[in-house]
Amino acid sequence: MASHTLEDGPIMLKVRFPTPCDLAALGVKVGMALLWENGGLLLGNSFRFDMSRSTAWIPPVIKTMASPWEVSLRLRTLVRRLLERIPDAGLAPLLPCAEDLAYGSLTGISCNSEAAIHAVSSVRRLVQGICEGDLREIDVAIGRIVGLGPGLTPSGDDVLVGAILGMNAVIDAYVSEGGNEKIVGAGWREIVSFTTQSIVRHASGTTDISAALLRHAAKGVASAPVHRLLLHLLHPGCTADLVEGALAVADAGHTSGWDMLAGLALGMHLGLRIIDEKYTGLAGGRPVRSGQRRLLELETR
Template sequence: MIYAQASSLHAPYHLDNWRVAGVYTRAINLVGKSGNLLTLQRAGNGISPMSWVLRSHDFDSLRETLTSGCKVNVTPHYLELGKRKVYAPQRRYSLRLVSTASGGNTIPESYVKRGDETGLYGPLSSALSHPLHSELLKLMSLFRQTLRGRNVDWCSHLGKGPGLTPTHDDLLVGMLLAARLNGVLKDDRFFAASGSLRAATTMVSVAYLEYAARGIFASPLLHFAYALSKTERLPMAVEQLLSLGHTSGADTLLGFWLGLQAIRLL
């Protein structure tokens, strides 16, 4: 038996027809009948909006027994994957960002202009060099238009870059973090004029984007956002953010910086 340590308050209800959609070193993704995503996440990587967190040894032992496509048996109290029962967590945490009075309208350049690689634009220091890449300028322009209430279909701009969460998607999550933190995005209609996100990018990325549009973010992003007003916490928060994925952390940080620039021009 495995007892999940904690979960996101926003994770989908577990009574669904789940199947294993992907097995990775830090996450096991389950997809439901309606396309909902529930992630069993290895402890030590924070909490994602759609996740249950498992102890490291429990996660590792479960991971060894699973393959993509496995069916999941569901009961009111636990999920049964193979011969292992994963009990629903009792502790649930809100990952909704609360904008602060001081906001987060700046970040010291030394934390951004560094050598960490982004997915498409080289090291952060190069990506932030002027003039900015035309694709980044385009994203900033579209972001401003959306914040001003204009209809923007984001689908043709998503899914660009490597990984389960492509570069442009991570950029947009970072931009949404900046907008929510600074109180310039207060409703949940950011993608109202967009077509099907699921046709544009990966299901994992769609989940993060839809949560971000509602002001809900993975815990490392929240720690980073709140640390901007408490500079003694910022170095560690930036390092934790940059540790996400292969380039996801750097892409998200770049997106946050782009979002701040876009907001200043509103």
């Protein structure tokens, strides 16, 4: 349960609590079960929540997409503007090198986070497995990433949540925008299906809360700030403040939000790589367009 003033998201029931409200004084304890009875939820002997006007939150479906070149440029610009804010903890140090990880050109990083240093090899295996359709590599990599790090939502789990959402958002939006339907052929669907199933299967190896978030991510659902940032990064002609949107995601937990951002950047760049390799035949190529000088001018601003 959470206050109705918080952002929408999975595994959360937003409630308008009476004011003033002291749950502890009313006998509400951690771990107490919510019971369903006669169209309402009962919490202990003190609370009954009327559910007759409740609604389920459904994240927006992204059906339009800027060019892969534009999306790639937005990501690079956003990461560059966040550099001085990124904490040297958890898997947040993967954010600045997410593009290189997605294109298989990063072998290691230098930072103070042991978790990030050790995660690089597993993330590389996951990327390679997805790009090559190697289901065993995908499963082994996910098994090593799930549960990596301390806390209610370990850093590895947050990266996976962001990565699967980012990758699928890019590819689904590209296809909806009129991209080649080949990318959603049987082979690709099998890879995505196996990846999400592997995440769900390995979720038993982490905390209960994180496992629930992983299962929702496998269905394409995360918190509202995450979906809002994805929409702004992908939407044609977006004028939203991307840094503000990214910081709203980063605000979650100690490093959980930053870990999620690292996963989002990784997944989106991976989605762009897959689009490139499917349609341009440039294995390992990165989104470009005519007028390369213009790209360099924009990137150095």
